[in-house]
Amino acid sequence: MSGAGVKMTETVAVPVVVPNSAWRREVEKRSGQKVTACYQCEKCTNGCPAAFAMDTVPHRLMRQLALGLESEVLAANTFWVCASCETCTTRCPNGIDIAHVMDTLRQLSLPGANPAAKNAAILNSEFLGSIRRHGRVHELEMVTGYTLKSEGIAGLLRQTGVGLGMLRKGKLKLLPSKLRGVKQVKGIFRRVVKG
Amino acid sequence: MTMKVSYYPGCSLKGTAREYGESVEAVFRHLGMELDELADWNCCGASSAHAVSDELAVGLGLRNLEIADRTGFDLVVPCAACFQRLKVAEKAVKSGKVKPQNGYRGAFRIRHLADFLGEDISPKLVKERVKKPLEGLKVVCYYGCLTSRPPEITDAARPEDPETMDNLMTLLGADVENWSYKTDCCGGNLILTRPKVAKKMVQKLFDKALEAGADAIVVACPMCFSNLDMKQAELTRETGREYHLPILYLSELLGLAFGDRDTGKWLRGHEVDPRPLLKEKGLL
Structure with a gap:
């Protein structure tokens, strides 16, 4: 395995994520859904018929939500591409009404903020x-x-x-x-x- | 005594989906049942209300439930979107999230047309009315999203594999093909805002229906119908693959099998004309 040229000591810049639990709690309160129950099984994304047109697929958006990454979440096109077909909600093993979380995000978006x-x-x-x-x-x-x-x-x-x-x-x-x-x-x- | 049911047609059935509304009314006449259209019903808010406000969405649905409560008959809803919005309002009342007006009993059931016809009335009654069996007509049944999802709201017993329409079509003598896309979304909700995305979603349904050997797709929702019926010429132009697959409302095929004289009139309104296919099969 020699010759790959990888220096094991090389430092890689990892983006710093600062969780914002206040915003996450606001979304949870408004939607009535516990987004932290998500364990990233990806069923929502795999069953989503519109995922091909999303810049952030549903399970990734749920993870960003759990971390409270407000600006990343609200800039995604996910909940504007979502067709409200409720497949994710029906299949979520943790009972999260994901389609309703998408509604909450639409409601929280400020007019004109997201093209x-x-x-x-x-x-x-x-x-x-x-x-x-x-x-x-x-x-x-x-x-x-x-x-x-x-x-x-x-x-x-x-x-x-x-x-x-x-x-x-x-x-x-x-x-x-x-x-x-x-x-x-x-x-x-x-x-x-x-x- | 004739059986009476409350009826919520919804906005489309009085306009763009008038053939659905007219054929539903005819089917109930043939079955000897009376449709009692809710007096002064309002729009359910469809997909726009819940995108803007939960309270608005539930409020618009609730006003219709309060009207239905006056007679207490079971409420039949032919549009999948209206059906699901009224069920959301019903669940909001049951969970105590909203308070209906004083004296509200809510003892009636809200039923999508396909479930009502396929589960609540006797198959014998339907079969007895068949004058012209749909022999030789190969169909796939398409249920779409909101007749069954999410089951916590719709109370659907088989949300991933409903079979009420399949059973009804079999009763009518049609050749019902199996396929795995009964409840895959057609993208109807996106047809105005994101037509490219919607067309990809609906194209998949056509490809899979053709693969299953279907001559036509049977639907029970005016939104699914518009999306499936009106985009085929465009898809043919854009993809170079020929799409010409008649889309038929469940009630139109029931009316046809019951020998209703207005069938030809309903079918005239379709973009993809189903009449040549039905004539070829000797059904029209």
Whole structure:
């Protein structure tokens, strides 16, 4: 085994990790999930159908979370790529609701802080805005608003053919259906904003 | 006495998935059961509400449960996402996390359409209604994510290998193929925000369904349907592999087998036209 040229005494720079248990506890409290129960079996990552598009795969994100590495975690695209399919939650041997932890991280992200959140933030705002106004989602309004804000006029024009086809098939309604109890729905939104 | 069930159609079934809504209503008529649509139901919040606030997501679901509680009939939900959101609200009430209005009993069950048809009513009743067995039609059943996951919320007995739709399709006389991708995510949730990721996920399902020898994929969710039905032309262009696999709602095939006259009307709305396949099999 000689000739490899490895000097056993060579020092290797190991990045210094400073755990931040306060932030970890905040995530645990908000999500109701004990992230420190994770023992890195990697079942979540191996079962994740979207892991191929993630910069930090789920089990690694869970480890960073356990260490409380706030800026690393919140900069990852993981929870914006996550499709909320709940496979990780279903298979976690330690009963961690990982998909719900992903929700908590979405909720903790500051607007505009993570470029991976851009489209999701537009979609959520258009979708929830439609519910708030009408009590139900008006699909035409929601998709038009989303496409315009995420892809501009050019994007909207590209989708015109699909939209017209669906209108012809009676699959898109021009007008929203309005609830009698739309005030109650608005009340649900108001309570959450206040809380 | 006709059996009555509460019905939560959800936003899609009144719009982009109207053929699902219309065929569900027809199937219940054939079975002699009455669907009592929840009066003034609201959107369940789908995937956007829980990404923004747990309280909002549960609050939107809970209002619908309070409406269903007035009659106390079991609540049938055809959309997988709506189903799971209503179950999340139900569990939040049961665990005491939220308090419903005074007098709430919550004695009804929330059932996804496939589970209701496959488990809650007698297979004999379904079989008796079959006028046109789906002989020669090779299908794979696709359950997607939220009809069964996570089982703590959905109360699914077989979250990794559900079989309610497989059993129903067998009852109708279809040739049900086995495959390992029944509950693999199609990426429907990402179709607007990350279309490239979603297309990779859905392409895998097509490849595996074709490998299993299927002529069509049977679904029970309007989100899965849109994603599977509407992306095939694009995938064909982008990958050079020909994708033309009809996607059929569970209720459309039940309606077809029951001899419903509106079947052709429902199928007209599909992007991948299933009518040539069904005509070739002598079913339409």
